[in-house]
Amino acid sequence: MADIERLVATKKLKMTRLNEAQEKRVVSYFHYDPMFDALMIMFVPPETETVVHYIDHHVALLYEPDTREIVGIQVEAFERSFLSEHDQVRRVWRLSDATDDKIEDLGDMILAIERRKPEVAREVIKASRDLLGIPGEKMVAAFASD
Amino acid sequence: MSNVFETVDPRGWTVTCSEWAWNHHVLSARPWMAGWEDEVKATIEAPHMFIFQDADWEDRHIYYRQVSGKNWYIKVVVQVKEEGLAEMITAFRTDSMKSGEKWIWPISSDS
Numbered sequence: 001m002a003d004i005e006r007l008v009a010t011k012k013l014k015m016t017r018l019n020e021a022q023e024k025r026v027v028s029y030f031h032y033d034p035m036f037d038a039l040m041i042m043f044v045p046p047e048t049e050t051v052v053h054y055i056d057h058h059v060a061l062l063y064e065p066d067t068r069e070i071v072g073i074q075v076e077a078f079e080r081s082f083l084s085e086h087d088q089v090r091r092v093w094r095l096s097d098a099t100d101d102k103i104e105d106l107g108d109m110i111l112a113i114e115r116r117k118p119e120v121a122r123e124v125i126k127a128s129r130d131l132l133g134i135p136g137e138k139m140v141a142a143f144a145s146d
Numbered sequence: 147m148s149n150v151f152e153t154v155d156p157r158g159w160t161v162t163c164s165e166w167a168w169n170h171h172v173l174s175a176r177p178w179m180a181g182w183e184d185e186v187k188a189t190i191e192a193p194h195m196f197i198f199q200d201a202d203w204e205d206r207h208i209y210y211r212q213v214s215g216k217n218w219y220i221k222v223v224v225q226v227k228e229e230g231l232a233e234m235i236t237a238f239r240t241d242s243m244k245s246g247e248k249w250i251w252p253i254s255s256d257s
Contacts, residue, residue, distance in 0.1 A: 004243040077201070
């Protein structure tokens, strides 16, 4: 079977910045690409260079190439299949399920989206926690403070 | 709409990358990839050994190319428009392929 060699082992990734993120208020970067159907959540600015480190066919860790410090996660096939496997994530993702967001105009929608972003980030990370192991536990703690 | 590049992959397929795709699907998520157009184009032209099919979408093909001296690949995902023509939808750095991706080229002698 054709394969591409994995170049960096998961155990080589570092969690120093993740440890620091647990101790202070995390400002998360949240980006969803609907065409590629991938969600990125990071606790560093988007200008930070990253490498995608796949854990399974949905979830990947994002890390800095020079330091190997974990800085976020990427979830692929997010709407296509990840949501169907995680009810809590789907609940916060779908605006039509929002009973507390009264949306009458564009301003309401923008507010609802901004309010939902950290909720979605927390639920996605919680849903990925077991798969990610120790980094997942630390991310849950880091994003709980957002 | 103008293209950032148009190129040909090892199968002879034409692959285009529009300005809109580059700005909205690459730079909006990874602004640090500004200036990486030639690297992405080179990945399509000379991928590392194989071309793959996406794990979830049969009409998406994937190229990987390891950058010399680095512990990562450039991964390019293209959307098939018709036989022989595809359009880039994203590109980023990765250190491995994703499980479920299926080898489609070169064609195996077992198939």
